[in-house]
Amino acid sequence: MHPMLNVAEIRKDFPILGRQVHGQPLVYLDNAATSQTPQQVIDVIVDYYSRYNANIHRGVHSLSQEATDAYEKARITIQKHFNIQHSHEVIMTSGTTHGINMVASGFTSFLNPGDEIWVSAMEHHSNIVPWQMLCERTGAELRVIPMNTTGELVLQPFYEELSERTQLVFCNHISNALGTINPIEEIIEAAHEVGAAVLIDGAQAAPHIKADLQALDVDFYTISAHKICGPTGVGALYGKTEWLEKLPPYQGGGEMIAEVSFEKTTYAGLPHKFEAGTPNICGGIAFGAALDYLNAIGMDRIAAYETELLQYATSELLKINGLRIYGEGTNKTSVISFNLEGIHPYDVGTLLDQMGIAVRTGHHCAQPIMDFYQIPGTVRASFAFYNTLSEVDRLVEGVKKAAQMLS
Amino acid sequence: MQIEAIQEEIVDEFSMFDDWMQRYEYMIELGKSLPKISDEFKTDDHLIKGCQSKVWVHADMEDGKVVFTADSDAIITKGIIGILIRAFSNQKPADILSAKTDFIDEIGLKEHLSPTRANGLVSMIKQLKLYALAYQAKIES
Incomplete structure (x- = not known):
């Protein structure tokens, strides 16, 4: 042993x-592409479909209540795992890419020509393309934090050129291609000094590091369940309450509304404002089970x-x-x-x-x-x-x- | 030699191998004897899309037959395109167009045939047939 x-x-x-x-x-x-699934998580998936498959949040019947309870319990598990202050700051997504696109889309109305967005040189395409699209929509400029041949970010040029024009900074916590753990604490601190928001892509970090999101003081953090022994097609976006309240909804649909008439719709509160439509209920529950499994090992x-x-x-x-x-x-x-x-x-x-x-x-x-x-x-x-x-x-x-x- | 006869010959050669290592070693050998595309044609226009490695293919018409040359930056891919070229090069466009490609299964390369496979074997076959189609259209016009 x-x-x-x-x-x-x-x-x-x-x-x-x-x-x-x-x-x-x-x-x-x-494993960096996708992790395998333990029997404990597979059992949760089978149990869901065998015993309490139902739509959540709206049903008065018992199955719907049980499914809702299990789904919301998973949200709390995610909240605790990442030391997030409020459970409504956990937005259930289809995965990291979904979370990134949600933020990129939301920032469209906040950016102006001349504004700057920084990304690191070692980003996954999913953390480059949405920002390029955002820049095309808004006229903002995409800047790159360079890297050196050992595969580490070179922060000096970024520090020197950060300014009040910088609105957003994006970086992965860990590079999927190289495995480098990036100095996100320093990046977050520097970005906050000029008032910029920071999104950290935690997809590769989640299997290895239990990030304390309050201590990091990060604005957004995204993860995928399938990298941490959970199923594919589900993930979470963490956002600070102040940002999530400011951002417009990403998609319209059921679940995300408070009241609807043909004249005007008012949106639901957090986190439902960002969770239009029936979510991946089983996936969300299994996501929580995967975190429980990892935490039991430590x-x-x-x-x-x-x-x-x-x-x-x-x-x-x-x-x-x-x-x-x-x-x-x-x-x-x-x-x-x-x-x-x-x-x-x-x-x-x-x-x-x-x-x-x-x-x-x-x-x-x-x-x-x-x-x-x-x-x-x-x-x-x-x-x-x-x-x-x-x-x-x-x-x-x-x-x-x-x-x-x-x- | 007819396409079908060449394909049978290739299948026979591969049937002699007992394990995957011999099969791949032979493919690597075939890659080394691939009729090389001339450097002037190693351009983006001659690249086959859908491959994880780069594959360039060029076609010429000689005495009513299509002559293929190719290259790749990966050795196994060179072997795969080499096998295809051996079967389809120096053939009439109409024969290339009507040729079957089942022999790929028989030589144990079936796993490479899925359209989502990173080596793009399907794209390679399609590209060879497209060249044949273009020359066939030229003949008929």
Whole structure:
């Protein structure tokens, strides 16, 4: 048994980890794309549809009440997990991208030509494109916080050029392509000094770090459930009450209204103003169950164990001739983006798949980072707390075999 | 040689392999013997969309037959386009257009056939057939 975590026991919670791929035991190292789901969460999903599937917030009948209670309980679980002051500051979304678009859309009426929006150089496309669209709508200018070759943000130019024209700053907490943990505390503080709002994309951070959103004093923070052992298609947007009250609703529809007539509609209060239509009820409940599952293990223990996996994998991979890791910052999570010299990442990923090892290849929806390094993409192995040191060994052996076949 | 006969030949070659490693090693070999596209055609116009790696294809007409050349920045992709070119190059446009592509399944590359697969095998076949269609239209006009 591992001193920090009983990984053998934990693995029993994940039925998918027992399957084979191409006749070999699956080694799942694409956790930064989506994490696997424990039986405890699967049970909650099955239980919902087996026992109390109903529409929420409006029904007088018992099933609707039970579903509403479970859904609202999940909201409270999310609130507590991220140390959010009020539960109405938790907006249930379809995922991180939805949350970002909600804020980007809401800011349309607040921005003017000449205003500035800053994004970091290591953003996911979902945190670049909505802001570009916002700039097109409003005439605001998109500025970029640069990065260096070790894969860390360079904050000096940002500090120097921040001004009262800066309205919004966006940055991911952790880069999905490199694993770098960004200095968001400093970014938030600097942005607030000039009165700008800050949105942090927490999609990659949530599996590794239990962010204290009150301590961070961040204005918006978005997450996806499927990165933290929950289902796909559900997530949450945190927003400070003052901002959520100011922002116009994102979509019109049922659930988000107080009163409707053909002359005028008044909107519902928070959080319902941003939750038009029937939500992903089962997904939301399972999202809460996923957080309960992680908290029962303990986020600190998860982080410590993943650091060990990262350190071991990094040192073993670097022993391979011609292997380069992208993202060598000192502060990073269990994501290793790498290439073999002269070999296309797609070739490596294809051969690893034949060996039952699931990694991601390509630009990881972060083309600006690939352009910065002048590479077509990378192979990305991302580890979760249910991965083992022997799986790292299989990855390393697999990469060696691929290198041999491809060179 | 007819397209069908070439395809059978390829299927025969692949049937000799017992495991995936031999299959992929052979594909890598095939990639190395791919009729290379000349550098002047390695432009965005010749890129096939929908591939995670870059694939350039060019077609010429010689004595009523379409001659394909190609290249890729990934070795396995080179092998895949190499197999396709071996089956479809030096053939009449009408024959290319009517040719089946079932042999891909038979050589164990079926997994690459899904339209969402990052290597874009489907896009490659479509592109070769589009070239044939263009030359067929030229012949008929």
